[in-house]
Amino acid sequence: MREEKLRVADFHCDVLSKMQAYPDINFTNDSRLDCTAERMDAGGVALQCFAIYLSAARGRPSFESVLGQIDLFRQKIVGPGGLQWLRWKEESESPVNTATTWAMLSLEGVDGLEGNLFYAQLCFELGVRMLGVTWNYANWAADGVLEQRNGGFTEKGRQLVEWCNRSGMLLDVSHLSQAGFWELAELSVRPFIASHSNAAAICGHPRNLSDAQIGALIAMDGRVGLNFFPWFVCDGGKARAEDLLKHIEHMCSLGAAKQIMFGSDFDGIDTWVEGLEHPGRYPEFGNLLLRHYPEELVKGWMYDNALTFLRANLPSESVNP
Template sequence: MKVADFHCDVLSKMQNFGDIDFRKDPRLDVTAERLAAGNVDLQCFAIYLSERGGKLGFERILGQIDLFREKVVRSEGLQWLRWKEEVESQVLGGSSAGMLSVEGVDGLEGNLFYAQLCFELGVRFLGVTWNYANWAADGVLERRNGGFTEKGRRLVEWCNQSGMLLDVSHLSPSGFWELTELSDRPFIASHSNAAAICGHPRNLADEQIKALIAMDGRMGLTFFPWFVEDGGKAGREDLLKHIEHVCSLGGERILMFGSDFDGIDTWVEGLEHPGKYPEFAELLLRHYPEELVSGWLYGNAMTFLGENLPSKKSKHSPA
């Protein structure tokens, strides 16, 4: 079965360690060889700026975009998925594709022109925060649980106008609810699980999941053990509890996966890298109908992109 994975942190690792080979480097969870082995037809590559690399500035975002273009697209032949019109050909075609997102807008430095440049250079999702506050909003670990700043609200308005999509994984609960009022379009949580099953603050409460269902957004279950099981030790069977719970809320059509490979330092047993997806698919098929499983692995994500990515024909004015 085809797979769409909505979150990995390969580019950050490649920027921090300049000699990494994307094709098969053992320091990576996600490699070109493992994507092929796992039948991963679409991989979303996050641009995450770790403090290890120094200042969280826009030049580092540009550096990761360049790494994606040179080391992933040109060197390994992945297609670059950017437009609504490309989704159908991707679903019907035989080649694998990649997308770009930004995880935490810190590196945009509060400058909407930088956001516009990211869009023009092929970024299609913005995760507003990482875990803590930045110029746009509070992250989920910020104790005050604030929402959006004035600049952050202007960023959302720009996203509504430009076609840039939004990702609420890492956003504070207050920010989540504020975004439901500010955003004209559905948004996603690219790598978050169900808080009712595992109480980590990065996971989504039932009311948040219901809000995603109501707007026809998407929720990517993630493979970081601390988000799967309280105590941080988990096997792939434990993800079934999260699937069951989201489905019990009526969310079978919003589920997808966002592994967080290369952004984690411990792994769900049996899901250590994307080459393990076929075994995970077999597990899912032992418990659920093929129609649902194929939706969770691929179809739900691609349907969302087909409905919500910007069109090549639309006009995108500068910020």
């Protein structure tokens, strides 16, 4: 075992939606959470992206609910004594050299923006830095990956993409339809990511990416965050940590060694990869990777690839006073 934990970046967890459902949750060490402050510390997590996800089970998505999760993030995640909020390109220079634990804020599905681009601007001003266009099904902007018609973007959705390109809001395609993915590849002048998706060639779930999609992300220097939901790792929905190596190996065979990062989906899943049940297990996973791959590659997948993307693509505070 390594004496020093490898630093980890994780581009997707759903802690905030659980907090909205259960307001008494304590982020420090609550057993109802996969991702807690204590487990992040134990696992060497230096950067965690917290998604704003509005479950349909809680009623029609609204901007009020989006604001509610932003407020939870401000109070319980980056409040006094909490994590450091990462919002600007200039701040992305710091995580590599300090012991600071950083938190980013993303929006998973734009349903709660209610088709209003002013609400998108407000989210940006309130510190949201990544936007996933859909969650599986159609909304006002585009079709999701499980929408049978496999449509692309609406006119208002194309306006949203243009606004993201102007503002510096990062775009995430993990739940976007195939048609939407390829339309976005034409529309966007900036690289985008799939924050929590795996390789469809290894596990055929529709949420995973085809080789052509992975190739497009390589060409634009985007990123792919490996997802730890067993149903996206192995056909049949039972998986061990070792099974993620198949996705890594396949993506690397396509040339994606510098695109791979992590997007665990912790707190958005109800079954877990054996050996990766929560962030405290990252050191063991890192050691597993080191038994198979050079340290430079492993460090890239665990942290550096995510950081280089943020350094290149986060908006600059100097042009957003």
